[in-house]
Amino acid sequence: MKAMYIDALHGASGDMLISSLVDYGLPILFLEDIIKKLGVDNFIELKVSQSSRQGIIGTHLDVIIDSPESHTYKWQDFVRIVQESNLSDYVKRVTTDIFKLIGQAESEVHNTDIDQVEFHELGTLDTLFDVVGFVSSIEELGIGEIYCSPLPRGSGKINTAHGILPVPPPATLKIIEIMDAPSFPPHDLGVVTGEMITPTGTAILSTLASFDSPVMLISGSGCGLGTRDPESHPNITRIHIGSIESANSNIPFNSELMLLETNIDDTTGEILGYVLERLMDMGAKDVWHTPIQMKKNRPATLLSVLIEKDSFDDISGFMFRETATLGIRVKDIYRLEADRKIEEFKSSLGDVNVKIKLIDGSFIDAYPEYEDCKDIAIQKSTPLIEVYKIIQSEIRDKFSNNM
Incomplete structure (x- = not known):
């Protein structure tokens, strides 16, 4: 048509x-x-x-x-x-x-x-x-x-x-x-x-x-x-x-999202950090900021927020209230997603949740959850990077052999 x-x-x-x-x-x-x-x-x-x-x-x-x-x-x-x-x-x-x-x-x-x-x-x-x-x-x-x-x-x-x-x-x-x-x-x-x-x-x-x-x-x-x-x-x-x-018709989109973006040039780092945290708490799928340069060579920040369409009113309203922006650009986003599942994994350092990435049912990779690794690092007084290395190695050994 x-x-x-x-x-x-x-x-x-x-x-x-x-x-x-x-x-x-x-x-x-x-x-x-x-x-x-x-x-x-x-x-x-x-x-x-x-x-x-x-x-x-x-x-x-x-x-x-x-x-x-x-x-x-x-x-x-x-x-x-x-x-x-x-x-x-x-x-x-x-x-x-x-x-x-x-x-x-x-x-x-x-x-x-x-x-x-x-x-x-x-x-x-x-x-x-x-x-x-x-x-x-x-x-x-x-x-x-x-x-x-x-x-x-x-x-x-x-x-x-x-x-x-x-x-x-x-x-x-x-x-x-x-x-x-x-x-x-x-x-x-x-x-x-x-x-x-x-x-x-x-x-x-x-x-x-x-x-x-x-x-x-x-x-x-x-x-x-x-x-x-x-x-x-x-x-x-x-x-x-x-x-x-x-x-x-030939693209297997998994989800339709919206991308909200705005340029901010007069907000402190503390306020921006608060805004990012609150946006995630409100259900944003992802939030990030990018350093940019505006007219007259002013440094500024591009705030990008990926959301479900039904949260548009709440999140756009929050952005207007909590930042100095006068306008928000809105784009429809079509997203392809790999299959994934969450499983509990018993590592040598302790139990962690693992996000497993699959394509056509085959194991591709797995990633331990940050919060679980952080807790283990604090409890065992071990550098976080070492915790990641040990657990990720054990995860790959297990899942690559079993799937």
């Missing part, structure tokens, strides 16, 4: 999403046919251009509206137009869900009955085209699974029909809330990014996509450009299209 991953980390709108598909190779004639099926081909013209945003080349699809009269549509009008068309049942069902979601968000923001909601900026034919065009294109390309990055909330203010509003605008924020979509603030809180995700883009993504980052074999990609070219970030939406099954 064909899958698509949408990189919306730098922004997403309806036109940027369709632009990314055109950049991937979606024929513009297909989109023009969608406009005809909607019966609005006299009012919409598509213009495709290639450009760049901060050096990244992509495609921008300009949706030019030439309506003879100024008319604002309600979400029910969009649904009626779609339902009266000869588009597929899938497109009708999904686009109706998206339009209704936008209507629900607007009704909750303005404390208005959903049937009385006015769309204002969203009530134009380009909103109709963005939603129907994207959903129809997904069906045309045979994409069965859609994944997406977390959504950037952006910062600053925008001018709207309701006046000057904060970014993200209330309707966008309400859709994020209703759909429980993951989002994040700007990495640099002092930078004004402007609007990075629109209500239309947010509604499309939160309806169609799973907010996850799967392992994929990528066969093609596309880059859609937004209209603005801000200094704060490249105003782009990228897509990657490929296969999920072929990427994973």
